[in-house]
Amino acid sequence: MSISLGAVLGSGRLFYPLIALFMVFTFVNVLLPFNKGIEFGGGYLVSYHGSLSDSDSVNQYLLSENTDSEGVTLLKLSTELPAESLDALKQQLGDTLLYVETISPSYGEEMITESIHALGFAMLAMTLYLSIKYNAFMAVFTQLALIMDVTISLGVATLFGVELNVLLIGALITIIGYSVNDSVVTIDCISDKLRAKEENPINSAIESVLPRSLITSQSTLLVLVVLMAVSYNSEGLFGFALVLSFGVISGTLSSLVLIPRLMELVPSSLNLVAKPSLDGDI
Amino acid sequence: MLKNSTFKRRLFASFALGLTSVPILLAASIVSNSPSLPDFGLEPVKLGLDLQGGSRIILQIDEEAVARKYKAEVASYFGDGVAYEAVKSGPNSIKLAGVLKGDRYNEVLRSFKTDYPDLTVIASSSDHPMVSGFKTSMIKRVAEAAKRNISVVNARLNALGASDVTVYKQGDSKLIVELPKGIDLSKAKKLLTSTSQIGMYLVNHDGRKTISYRGTNFRTDELPFISGEDIASAIAAQDPDSGQPIVSIRLLASSGTRVAWTTSNNIGGMIATTHTYQNGETESGKRNIVTDVISVASIGSAFGRDFKMTGLGSFEKCEELSMVLTSGVMDVPMDIIAEQVIDAKFGAKNVEIAFKAMALGLVALFAFIVFKYGLMGVVTCFTLLVSGSVLVLALSFYDAVFTLMGIAGLVLTLGIAVDMNVIVFEKAKEVHGNLKEAYESSFPAILDANVTTFIAAVLLFQIGSVQVKGFALVLGLGVVSSLLGSYLINKYLMTRVFHFNSTIKE
Numbered sequence: 001m002s003i004s005l006g007a008v009l010g011s012g013r014l015f016y017p018l019i020a021l022f023m024v025f026t027f028v029n030v031l032l033p034f035n036k037g038i039e040f041g042g043g044y045l046v047s048y049h050g051s052l053s054d055s056d057s058v059n060q061y062l063l064s065e066n067t068d069s070e071g072v073t074l075l076k077l078s079t080e081l082p083a084e085s086l087d088a089l090k091q092q093l094g095d096t097l098l099y100v101e102t103i104s105p106s107y108g109e110e111m112i113t114e115s116i117h118a119l120g121f122a123m124l125a126m127t128l129y130l131s132i133k134y135n136a137f138m139a140v141f142t143q144l145a146l147i148m149d150v151t152i153s154l155g156v157a158t159l160f161g162v163e164l165n166v167l168l169i170g171a172l173i174t175i176i177g178y179s180v181n182d183s184v185v186t187i188d189c190i191s192d193k194l195r196a197k198e199e200n201p202i203n204s205a206i207e208s209v210l211p212r213s214l215i216t217s218q219s220t221l222l223v224l225v226v227l228m229a230v231s232y233n234s235e236g237l238f239g240f241a242l243v244l245s246f247g248v249i250s251g252t253l254s255s256l257v258l259i260p261r262l263m264e265l266v267p268s269s270l271n272l273v274a275k276p277s278l279d280g281d282i
Numbered sequence: 283m284l285k286n287s288t289f290k291r292r293l294f295a296s297f298a299l300g301l302t303s304v305p306i307l308l309a310a311s312i313v314s315n316s317p318s319l320p321d322f323g324l325e326p327v328k329l330g331l332d333l334q335g336g337s338r339i340i341l342q343i344d345e346e347a348v349a350r351k352y353k354a355e356v357a358s359y360f361g362d363g364v365a366y367e368a369v370k371s372g373p374n375s376i377k378l379a380g381v382l383k384g385d386r387y388n389e390v391l392r393s394f395k396t397d398y399p400d401l402t403v404i405a406s407s408s409d410h411p412m413v414s415g416f417k418t419s420m421i422k423r424v425a426e427a428a429k430r431n432i433s434v435v436n437a438r439l440n441a442l443g444a445s446d447v448t449v450y451k452q453g454d455s456k457l458i459v460e461l462p463k464g465i466d467l468s469k470a471k472k473l474l475t476s477t478s479q480i481g482m483y484l485v486n487h488d489g490r491k492t493i494s495y496r497g498t499n500f501r502t503d504e505l506p507f508i509s510g511e512d513i514a515s516a517i518a519a520q521d522p523d524s525g526q527p528i529v530s531i532r533l534l535a536s537s538g539t540r541v542a543w544t545t546s547n548n549i550g551g552m553i554a555t556t557h558t559y560q561n562g563e564t565e566s567g568k569r570n571i572v573t574d575v576i577s578v579a580s581i582g583s584a585f586g587r588d589f590k591m592t593g594l595g596s597f598e599k600c601e602e603l604s605m606v607l608t609s610g611v612m613d614v615p616m617d618i619i620a621e622q623v624i625d626a627k628f629g630a631k632n633v634e635i636a637f638k639a640m641a642l643g644l645v646a647l648f649a650f651i652v653f654k655y656g657l658m659g660v661v662t663c664f665t666l667l668v669s670g671s672v673l674v675l676a677l678s679f680y681d682a683v684f685t686l687m688g689i690a691g692l693v694l695t696l697g698i699a700v701d702m703n704v705i706v707f708e709k710a711k712e713v714h715g716n717l718k719e720a721y722e723s724s725f726p727a728i729l730d731a732n733v734t735t736f737i738a739a740v741l742l743f744q745i746g747s748v749q750v751k752g753f754a755l756v757l758g759l760g761v762v763s764s765l766l767g768s769y770l771i772n773k774y775l776m777t778r779v780f781h782f783n784s785t786i787k788e
Contacts, residue, residue, distance in 0.1 A: 114746060118747075125738070129737055166686070173753060174691070182701075212705050220696075226642050240690070
């Protein structure tokens with residue numbers, strides 16, 4: 001199986017389909033509405049056991065209602081709900097009430113902006129380090145692969161209606177970490193082949209790194225699939241594992257297909273900075 | 283002789299294994315509560331709110347109040363010791379009353395420039411200089427106010443009896459308070475937003491302030507000679523004489539001396555005591571600040587450090603006031619913008635599912651690794667446990683709080699650790715089973731990937747929001763512990779202890 005997969009990946013035929021997929025998902029993210037968790041949309045989250053007979057005072061503010069297999073119902077109410085109605089609802093639910101969450105939308109927006117800032121700086125720092133160790137092009141390609149992976153993962157989340165909340169952000173950051181790890185191993189392999197002045201360095205590198213990439217992604221996917229199977233009922237964890245799974249697949253593809261083909265398209269990316277050798281000879 | 287060396291080798295191997303198992307034992311004692319494991323005196327890892335249940339309150343600093351206070355402060359700076367208001371105030375600048383003139387003005391201006399480097403003074407042709415630059419300078423002020431409020435919040439919650447409380451800043455002007463379960467949430471909310479303040483004013487016929495009590499007007503000094511800042515501690519009690527609820531006050535030592543001096547010089551004079559607090563909101567939604575005059579009494583003798591305050595109302599009110607006075611006055615009022623109650627049951631469910639899933643996933647992973655790499659795989663699984671334990675120990679050492687985000691960090695750390703091993707083993711195939719060579723030649727790649735991830739973790743930790751910090755901490759520590767375990771320990775075990783030569787089947 002590895003051989004034929006390797007041939008497919010190595011031939012670079014997946015490159016344009018991959019780019020196409022990336023564009024599709026970008027559109028998905030832009031056009032389809034996010035299932036905003038309360039932290040980003042603002043509002044009230046009321047969770048209780050069992051189901052409530054219709055309460056008119058609450059209905060007009062109801063954004064969504066979900067009952068899971070354990071009989072726990074989750075109501076999402078918009079911020080326009082008047083305080084008295086909320087109190088009345090709480091009284092009505094009495095002991096069956098599990099929790100009430102009140103969030104003003106600014107809290108979530110701030111968190112997103114902070115996270116994006118942090119991410120931006122992290123990407124900058126990584127690019128700097130990689131530019132020194134390898135070369136600027138490779139560093140930039142790594143970040144491009146990262147952007148593609150995040151876009152696709154976010155698109156998957158939007159498509160499947162996974163809630164946009166703190167856990168999802170965690171999943172996205174995890175995918176970033178995985179993508180970077182994968183990309184760096186790949187470009188290191190490519191660099192080795194380039195230094196060894198091999199004839200077909202890029203293809204040879206892909207061949208070389210392929211088994212490792214496959215095994216690593218298989219192992220990680222294994223854990224994630226188990227996670228999905230066990231948390232089938234828990235919407236949060238299931239969505240988390242789902243998004244991560246697609247992220248891992250995308251991360252592997254971005255490292256094996258996107259980066260090598262980009263390097264082929266940009267010949268100057270093949271000029272390496274002299275590698276500071278651990279033995280001291282340059 | 284052959285037997286001897288094999289025996290020695292076996293002894294050495296078991297010793298090495300034993301040594302490296304120690305972290306696992308330590309970590310297990312942290313994670314589980316089973317009494318059969320010896321207690322090493324290590325603290326269990328704290329679980330975040332989303333995993334253990336509790337409540338979370340998000341407070342927003344009243345930026346308008348900060349601005350008002352700031353401008354009043356600046357206006358008074360030029361007021362020559364008397365509290366003055368600005369003649370006119372806009373969003374970015376204020377117009378001063380122009381009390382100071384000539385040399386005195388220049389003197390004050392010089393010290394103002396050092397004390398308030400962010401603001402600029404514009405002298406105008408009229409006698410009213412303008413001070414501007416508040417908008418940008420506000421950001422720093424709000425951040426400082428937030429920091430000071432955090433210590434007050436901590437003190438108040440401690441007074442409430444809450445021991446395991448976390449308070450931290452979010453963004454520029456928000457505070458997040460996390461309370462463990464069992465705390466009376468409504469009491470906590472009241473306490474957190476209370477801006478109660480008391481003031482004791484000396485009655486003075488030339489005073490600028492007028493206080494009205496029971497139909498009579500009294501003129502007093504502009505500023506109180508005792509206020510919240512002078513109070514060291516306050517306790518609500520029942521007056522043995524009158525049976526009424528009172529607040530028993532003890533002043534700070536420094537204030538005590540001053541108060542004793544003032545009162546001994548004014549025997550026969552009178553003191554008006556006011557209690558300022560928030561009583562709901564006005565129609566426009568603003569805070570309705572009310573000032574009650576609770577007493578006007580004559581000074582019979584000099585005050586000591588301890589005295590009692592009467593006429594405050596119910597015992598509950600006295601309790602609240604005493605807690606507020608003891609913990610300090612809030613630098614700037616805050617509003618509650620969000621509250622979240624997470625029932626312990628809900629939290630417990632999350633933890634159960636998460637750990638069950640991780641355990642199962644780990645089992646599946648180990649099975650896969652052993653299947654692929656045989657005996658070497660077994661050693662790898664062992665070291666994965668070791669580095670996982672080191673990670674848990676490190677988290678406990680750093681007093682880190684484990685959240686759902688932390689689980690994400692764990693998944694990534696696991697993936698990276700596995701990756702490290704796979705790189706080495708695949709390299710071993712290329713170098714015909716020479717493991718030592720495989721480890722050494724794959725080191726640069728492993729190092730680069732991990733350094734890059736570590737850089738990202740450090741930056742996310744420094745800049746990200748609190749949840750991201752939790753993730754970054756797990757990731758950063760995970761990178762280090764994985765390098766330690768899956769590279770160093772594995773390398774040592776495989777090459778020195780077990781002398782494996784890789785015979786990996788495809």
